Amino acid sequence: MSAPDLVAAELTLIGRITTASNATFVGSIDGAMVVYKPIAGERPLWDFPDGALAYREAAAYLVSEAFGWNIAPRTWLRDGPLGEGMVQLWQEADAAQNALDLVPTDNVPKTGWKQVLEGQDESGRMVALIHEDSPALRRMAVFDVIANNADRKGDHILPMPDGHRYGVDHGLTFHSEHKLRTVLWGWLGERLSDEELDGVDRVSEALRGELGRDLADLLTAEEIAALAARCDRLRAKGRFPGPSGDMPAVPWPLF
Template sequence: MPVPDLMTAELTLTGRITTASNATFLGGIGDTAVVYKPIKGEKPLWDFPDGFLAHREVAAYLISEAFGWNIVPRTWLRDGPFGEGMVQLWQETDPDQDAADLVAADDVPETGWKQVLEGQDENGRIVALIHEDTPALRRMAVFDVVVNNADRKGDHILEMADGHRFGVDHGLTFHSDHKLRTVLWGWLGEALTAEELDGIDRVREGLRGELGRDLAELLTAEEISSLAARCAALRATARFPGPRGEMPAVPWPLF
């Protein structure tokens, strides 16, 4: 049986993710399971007025590819049952893993985890937001700084059975103003590794060539300029930044 062309073969819908803020469908292209977010189903956002969220999702994939870290599943633009939209390869996660979690404050593991903050749950108990201390999640945190991710919720991290971590839902990215909101603050102030710095260098080099030309079809010139500036600033400090400005440091809800 021939392999279907993911750009042109029929995209059929099999379900809808009703918890998503914008229209999000499960579907298939032949035997390949995908997520489909039509541009017509996007809700206007006052703080992201330029372009479409679908374009930002594809731009995030291009940055992931430039890093070489496979953070974002393959993502592309194509036509579908409700018009042009973002299509992304579906990922089957491991339900027994949680890369980020809320636990009782006195149950925070001593090793292998980073604590981000403490707060009270609906029953008044003190709980802690924690996440894994792993190279895979560190790379995602670096990626989020570069793309200026305003919505890295815990459930936007996909835990794969082999330990790989995918990041999804990147519509709120690439704003020219500082918008970083994430649950991955555990490495605040720590020095970046040589591997992480090399990844930033690959993105910077790409922006001067094919990557920059591809992003020009998806983002504004100001957004691309701000992207380059974030890369340069992160490379110069070589450390994970901390929250700044009046923006909340974490998204809400957290998950």
């Protein structure tokens, strides 16, 4: 389906995702399944501007494209039955796969997984939060650092049947202040690979050209400058950062 069809053709609502914190709908555009989040349905937040989450989701897609890693599904702004909002191509995750899991602490796999934290579940049992140790998830963690993602929950990672991992729900991104909250802390302190550093370089270069111009319609000048600074800082250190500041290190709930 061509881009003009998705932008101009009628968006028909099919249902509502009731577990989402903001108004979120499943819709169809000429047979293509989409997620639609109208700006009018965004709840006010104390630390993000009102009516800006859809723009940040669109910005996250542009930055994902600059990385070249296909992390965020195609996302754009358009009018819909409830006004302007974010629209994103629907991705059918593989229910048989888990990129993130809670397991008993004595059952943490020795290979292929990274442990993030441990604690007690509602029954008082000791459990560990783990995520897979995969190139796809490492790239998502790099993306989250650069996007300053404040809400990388487990359910915001979509495992696809072919092994690809999509990241979704990027409304809480690109704040000029440090806001990183993520479940993907497993590589803390590890060196970034050459491929990961090349991705950061692609974003830095794109910010000086078309990406920077496109983001000017979605983010403030201060936020774009902070985005560029995060690229420079991560490139200079060359390692996955750890938690910092007064913000919680992980979002809640975790899933």
